Amino acid sequence: MFLINCPYCGERDQQEFKAGGEAHIERPKQPTELSDDEWAEYLFMRKNIKGVQFERWNHAHGCRKWFNMVRDTSNDEIKAIYKMGEKPPAQ
Amino acid sequence: MLNYNSVIKNEIKQESISVKEISPVIKINLRGKKREFLTNVGKNLNMILPTEANTSTTSDKLTAIWLSPDEWMIISNELASKDTNKSDLYEMLFNSISKTNLGAVIDVTDQFVQLELKGENVYEIFSAGSPFNFNEFKEKKGSTTQTVLNHVDVILHHKDENILNLFVRRSFAEHLCSWIEDCASRL
Numbered sequence: 001m002f003l004i005n006c007p008y009c010g011e012r013d014q015q016e017f018k019a020g021g022e023a024h025i026e027r028p029k030q031p032t033e034l035s036d037d038e039w040a041e042y043l044f045m046r047k048n049i050k051g052v053q054f055e056r057w058n059h060a061h062g063c064r065k066w067f068n069m070v071r072d073t074s075n076d077e078i079k080a081i082y083k084m085g086e087k088p089p090a091q
Numbered sequence: 092m093l094n095y096n097s098v099i100k101n102e103i104k105q106e107s108i109s110v111k112e113i114s115p116v117i118k119i120n121l122r123g124k125k126r127e128f129l130t131n132v133g134k135n136l137n138m139i140l141p142t143e144a145n146t147s148t149t150s151d152k153l154t155a156i157w158l159s160p161d162e163w164m165i166i167s168n169e170l171a172s173k174d175t176n177k178s179d180l181y182e183m184l185f186n187s188i189s190k191t192n193l194g195a196v197i198d199v200t201d202q203f204v205q206l207e208l209k210g211e212n213v214y215e216i217f218s219a220g221s222p223f224n225f226n227e228f229k230e231k232k233g234s235t236t237q238t239v240l241n242h243v244d245v246i247l248h249h250k251d252e253n254i255l256n257l258f259v260r261r262s263f264a265e266h267l268c269s270w271i272e273d274c275a276s277r278l
Contacts, residue, residue: 008160009144009236013222016239061239063144063159
């Protein structure tokens, strides 16, 4: 079993959660001034690294809250979990 | 209350586990974050909403179940009238909270089916279909949790020793019941 520690409900099984993609992607302040390429970069391009990655997760079958997770994609080790709006831990 | 057929097709009544539907019970979903919201609800219901995760509070007439840091479900401990679809409780909360923009009040009476699971072997059923760790839940009366049971979203409330309230969405209820029936027959 792969347990995830929801910051609101405590430790739960991974099947209660949904992954929500990369975290900390900022919406450009002036979207109208972007070129199509830059806009596509913001909309679609995501990191897919082997190693430590910052992700958003949702406790979909529990409290339905979103939170952030730092996860090593190569071995699924969870390095840190923090709530939305909180500063990411320094690596 | 609208008239629905019971979701339990074949009665599950064994020595080690029995399941019955409890209906009609008033269920209200409450959402809000502000401090005024909490004090207002407290005044209206004459009880405090639980703020600790996975817990519930009970008064004579009502039980409040923690769902999320800003979401609760209020259920009535007694059966409601079958003749009307309205409840004074909902009207009162709607007027004092929804109308004043403090939070949201939603009547989920007909959305959720309440099942009462009773017997020594209730937790055996869960070990077959739920990934949740029931060790702490079992020990503490009033514990609640939202989890999955046989891939169906459920809300569980520890009412008394070996007595659980299970809330499931009406559209999934029949399926879940037949799964529990099948599961119980093998215990």
